[in-house]
Amino acid sequence: xxxxxxxxxxxxxxxxxxxxxxxxxxxxxREARAVDDYPLGPDSKVQEGVPQGxxxxxxxxxxxxxxxxxxxxxxxxxxxxxxxxxxxVMVFQDGGSYVKPDGDFLATVVFDNLIYKKEMPVTIGIxxxxxxxxxxxxxxxxxxxxxxxxxxxxxxxxxFLLEEILPEVGNQYKLTNEASGRAICGISSGGICAWTVAWxxxxxxxxxxxxxGSFTNIRGGHAxxxxxxxxxxKPIRVFxxxxxxxxxxxxxxxxxxxxxxxxxxxxxxxxxxxxxxxxGHNGKHGGALMPESLRWLWRTAPAAASK
Amino acid sequence: xxxxxVIAVVVALLLPAGAGAQDMSVSSVLxxxxxxxxxxxxxxxxxxxxxxxxxxxxxxxxxxxxxxxIGLDDKVTVFAExxxxxxxxxxxxxGLLYGCRNGDKRIVTYDKDAKVQTIAxxxxxxxxxxxxxxxxxFTDPPGGRVWYINQKREKRIVAEGLKPNGVILWPDQGTLxxxxxxxxxxxxxxxxxxxxxxxxxRYYGPLQVPAAGGGPGSDGMxxxxxxxxxVTTRAGLQMFDPTGRLGGTILKxxxxxxxxxxxxxxxxxxxxxxxxxxxxxxxVQATGVRYARPK
Numbered sequence: 001x002x003x004x005x006x007x008x009x010x011x012x013x014x015x016x017x018x019x020x021x022x023x024x025x026x027x028x029x030r031e032a033r034a035v036d037d038y039p040l041g042p043d044s045k046v047q048e049g050v051p052q053g054x055x056x057x058x059x060x061x062x063x064x065x066x067x068x069x070x071x072x073x074x075x076x077x078x079x080x081x082x083x084x085x086x087x088x089v090m091v092f093q094d095g096g097s098y099v100k101p102d103g104d105f106l107a108t109v110v111f112d113n114l115i116y117k118k119e120m121p122v123t124i125g126i127x128x129x130x131x132x133x134x135x136x137x138x139x140x141x142x143x144x145x146x147x148x149x150x151x152x153x154x155x156x157x158x159x160f161l162l163e164e165i166l167p168e169v170g171n172q173y174k175l176t177n178e179a180s181g182r183a184i185c186g187i188s189s190g191g192i193c194a195w196t197v198a199w200x201x202x203x204x205x206x207x208x209x210x211x212x213g214s215f216t217n218i219r220g221g222h223a224x225x226x227x228x229x230x231x232x233x234k235p236i237r238v239f240x241x242x243x244x245x246x247x248x249x250x251x252x253x254x255x256x257x258x259x260x261x262x263x264x265x266x267x268x269x270x271x272x273x274x275x276x277x278x279x280g281h282n283g284k285h286g287g288a289l290m291p292e293s294l295r296w297l298w299r300t301a302p303a304a305a306s307k
Numbered sequence: 308x309x310x311x312x313v314i315a316v317v318v319a320l321l322l323p324a325g326a327g328a329q330d331m332s333v334s335s336v337l338x339x340x341x342x343x344x345x346x347x348x349x350x351x352x353x354x355x356x357x358x359x360x361x362x363x364x365x366x367x368x369x370x371x372x373x374x375x376x377i378g379l380d381d382k383v384t385v386f387a388e389x390x391x392x393x394x395x396x397x398x399x400x401x402g403l404l405y406g407c408r409n410g411d412k413r414i415v416t417y418d419k420d421a422k423v424q425t426i427a428x429x430x431x432x433x434x435x436x437x438x439x440x441x442x443x444x445f446t447d448p449p450g451g452r453v454w455y456i457n458q459k460r461e462k463r464i465v466a467e468g469l470k471p472n473g474v475i476l477w478p479d480q481g482t483l484x485x486x487x488x489x490x491x492x493x494x495x496x497x498x499x500x501x502x503x504x505x506x507x508x509r510y511y512g513p514l515q516v517p518a519a520g521g522g523p524g525s526d527g528m529x530x531x532x533x534x535x536x537x538v539t540t541r542a543g544l545q546m547f548d549p550t551g552r553l554g555g556t557i558l559k560x561x562x563x564x565x566x567x568x569x570x571x572x573x574x575x576x577x578x579x580x581x582x583x584x585x586x587x588x589x590x591v592q593a594t595g596v597r598y599a600r601p602k
Contacts, residue, residue, distance in 0.1 A: 068497060068506035133482075133506055136499050139602075140481030143497070147550040148510050218552050220513055250332035250555060 036245060036279040043113045043291035044106050050116045051079035055099060055108055060168070062131060065160040069131025069145050074099045075169055076108045076125035078115045086174045088123040088181040088298075090207075091161060091197075093150060093190030095127025097283065104283030107185075110290045119291075120298040121181070124173055126165060130190075150189035151219040155200040157193055162204055179235070183207035183297055187283055189214045191240075192221045198236045199224070207297045208238040211286030212279075215261050216252025225257075225264035237271040239293045241286045243279030254281065331535065331548035333555025336593050343560035343587040346579070347375070347383045353581035354527070355396035355434075356569040357404060358595065364571035364579045365404060366586055367393050372410070374417070377586070379573060387421035395434030395473075395527070395567070400441060400600050407432035407445055414445055414456065427462045430454060434473045434527060434567075438480055439598035442502050446471035446485065453485060455502040465504045469494060473538065473567070475528040477549075478596045484511065486538060489522040493538065493547075510551040515542040527567025527581075531593040539565040539580065560587040570595020 046052070055076050062069045074095055081087050092098040098107040107125060114120040130146035149157050161184075169175060176182065182205045184194040191213025198205040215221050240262060246254035255276075262274035273296055279285040286293075347353075351370035358364050364377045365386060374387040374396070387393075391410030399405050403416040405426075414427040414435065426443070432454075435445035443456040444465070453466035453474065466485070473486040476498070483504055485494040492512030496504035514523040524541035531537070534549035537557075544557040544565065559565050563583035571579045571588070575595035579588045 066508070133497055135479070135481045136497060137481065140479040141477075143482055143495070143510070144550055145510075147552050148508065151552065152509075152512070247329070249330035250334075251330055251552070 036243065036277075036282070036284055038277070038279065038284045038288035040106070040288055041291060044110055044287065046109055047113055047116075050112050052112050053078040053081075053108060053115075060128075060165065062160065062164060065156060065164055066131050066145060066149065068133050070134060071129045071131045072096065073129065073165070074125075074127040075173070076111060076127065077173065078111060078122055078124070080115055080122045081124065081173070083174050085122075086176040086181070088121045088183070089166070089169075089175050090123050090125050090183040090185060091165075091194075091205075092125065092127045092184075093186030093193050094129065094146075094188075096129050097187065098185070099125075099127040104287035105290055106287070107290065110294060114291060114294055114298075119295050123183075123298070124169070124175060126169055128165060147189060147218065150186070150193035151214065151221060153196060153220050153223070158197045158201040158204065161197065162201065179204055179206040183209065185209035185211075186213075187211040187286065188281065189218065191215075192218075192224075195224065195238065196221075198238070199227075199234065202234040202236055206235055206237060208236060209293055209297055210238065210240045211283055212242055212246050212254060212281050213240060213258060213261070214251070214254065215257040216247075216254060218251045222252055222257060225260040228261070228264040228268050228270070231268075233268050233270060237297060238265060239273045239275070239297055240265075241275045241277070241289055241293070243277040243285055245278055245280040247281045331552075331554045333546050333557055336535070336546065336554075336591050337557065338590055338592055341590045343580075343589045345560070345585060346377055346381055346588050347586040348584060350584045350586075352564075352566070352583065353586050354394050354566050355406070356527075356567055356571070356579045356581050356586070357396035357398055358569050358571040358575065358579075358597075359398050359404075360402060360597075362571055362573040362575065364569065364586075364588075365396055365398075366579075366581050367396060367406070369394055374404075374406075374421070377571070377579070381588075383586075387417055394432065395445070397435060397437045399437040399443075400439055400598065405435055405437050405443060407435055409433070414443065414462075426460050427454070427456050430462065433471070436474050436476050436483075437598070438476060439600045444474050444476075444483060444502075446474050448472060453483075453504065455504075457502055465502060466494075466496060466507065469507075473525065473527040475530055475536070476598060478530055478532060478534055478598075480598055482510075484528060484536060486525040486528060488524045488526065490525075491516060491523060493525065493528075493536075495551075511536065511538075511547050511553075512551070513553070514538070514540060514545055515553070515556055517541050526565070529569045529578075530596055531570065532596055533593070535593065537568050537578070539568050541565075544568060544578070544580065557589075560589075561585065 098105045133143040186194040191210035242258035265272035277285045350368040355367040376386040393406040395407040431447045432445045455465040456462045483496045492509035495510035497506040526539045528538045536547045546554045
């Protein structure tokens with residue numbers, strides 16, 4: 001059967017030239033750009049003459065909201081911060097991934113470049129890792145609190161930021177208390193966590209950046225698109241990034257979940273942007289988009305609900 | 308093949324911390340074509356499945372005051388009579404069968420001849436777990452407490468203010484998990500060196516609840532060697548991964564109640580569930596845990 005089909009196809013000069021054209025086009029396209037190939041642009045690279053902010057690594061033991069957890073966090077302070085005015089704030093989940101100089105995001109390099117060009121305001125970055133409950137005895141594993149903190153719906157993580165981390169950083173630096181000057185960002189479960197913080201406390205955070213966000217049923221987050229449609233619009237500006245190669249597993253389909261989120265945000269007339277590429281569950285596309293997404297989030301146009 | 312492995316390692320190294328969204332699904336535990344198999348029937352209310360050193364599973368028939376033993380040949384025999392409504396059971400590292408003998412308000416051990424010794428008295432109890440060092444945690448639902456009995460057989464309250472039912476330790480015994488049938492979560496605590504419980508949190512959740520309403524009815528639990536946790540509920544046997552995320556629900560073997568679960572069989576790779584008047588078993592691709600004695 002197959003052989004007969006081949007014979008028929010090959011006998012037809014028209015069909016074979018069509019086939020050759022298609023194969024050629026695919027090859028050219030492949031050469032031009034591979035799937036999930038998102039190189040970083042100049043705003044993600046250290047530029048000569050651009051002042052670099054400082055990054056300080058610290059650790060935090062929670063006593064109130066996630067008692068017993070320990071974690072690392074980093075504070076980025078741009079060179080332009082002089083303490084005369086309250087700085088804007090941007091919080092990053094999985095902070096280590098966003099702050100490291102050989103990572104996908106190089107967030108502090110992007111901050112340096114955009115703040116220097118006045119394409120985003122003077123903003124202090126707080127890069128926080130998820131908590132760990134250390135083991136009591138040798139040979140035991142520490143309990144990883146990441147999924148519990150990031151995937152759970154509710155206001156616990158927002159309270160952690162508002163009652164523990166922001167006051168602590170605020171002891172040292174003058175930070176804004178305005179929601180319009182506070183943004184939050186994360187990847188995967190850290191992405192849905194960013195959304196949850198703003199959804200629970202839009203009075204405290206108004207800007208969300210989600211990379212391959214887990215709006216799936218890890219711990220009930222698949223409900224958000226339905227909630228967005230049936231809840232009065234909240235004053236949140238949100239940038240979502242996902243790709244067609246993202247996860248499809250027992251918790252859900254990441255590409256479909258992000259498309260559902262985008263459709264719901266559109267339906268409820270949110271100030272949102274959705275960048276849907278062909279990447280997988282990683283930070284490549286989100287990293288390449290970092291400068292553009294920060295420009296868009298921090299642009300001076302008011303958020304949708306306050307229009 | 309080697310190249311695939313190398314690529315996989317490289318990819319794993321490149322993934323950001325955010326890549327923890329990978330799953331541990333219930334289908335990776337179940338064996339295609341292997342469903343629940345009825346082992347024993349005709350009891351009043353079965354509970355407390357517990358595996359001995361050979362892989363034989365013991366269970367209690369609470370209202371009938373008997374503890375039964377399921378042989379490796381699936382034959383059921385009576386192990387103990389007049390058990391005073393003994394509920395939760397587990398074998399300790401000393402080979403004794405520990406039991407919540409709630410009818411006479413005691414925590415006891417049964418030796419191989421079913422001879423009873425008291426290790427705590429004047430307590431309500433429902434379920435227990437025996438650690439590798441011989442310490443025992445048991446739940447006290449009427450008191451809303453979890454108790455700890457140390458190696459010297461001194462008891463004390465280590466958690467309060469919850470409605471506890473089932474109780475289990477992680478394979479490394481560093482975390483204790485407690486069910487509360489009205490809550491859509493399972494409570495976790497850090498286990499301190501002296502047996503104290505700290506850092507209570509809603510680590511596992513949300514549990515599936517029946518669409519008709521009410522709580523999950525979470526009851527007994529067991530863990531496997533890779534840290535997955537299995538909990539009996541009204542919706543079925545729910546399985547969680549070690550980061551507290553629901554991996555899926557294994558269907559109940561019958562429409563009636565599902566009270567408790569353990570791993571049994573020679574290789575500890577068969578799930579046993581006590582389910583109302585019956586006991587069922589099912590082969591799975593997972594292996595249970597015997598808590599190690601401290602070195």
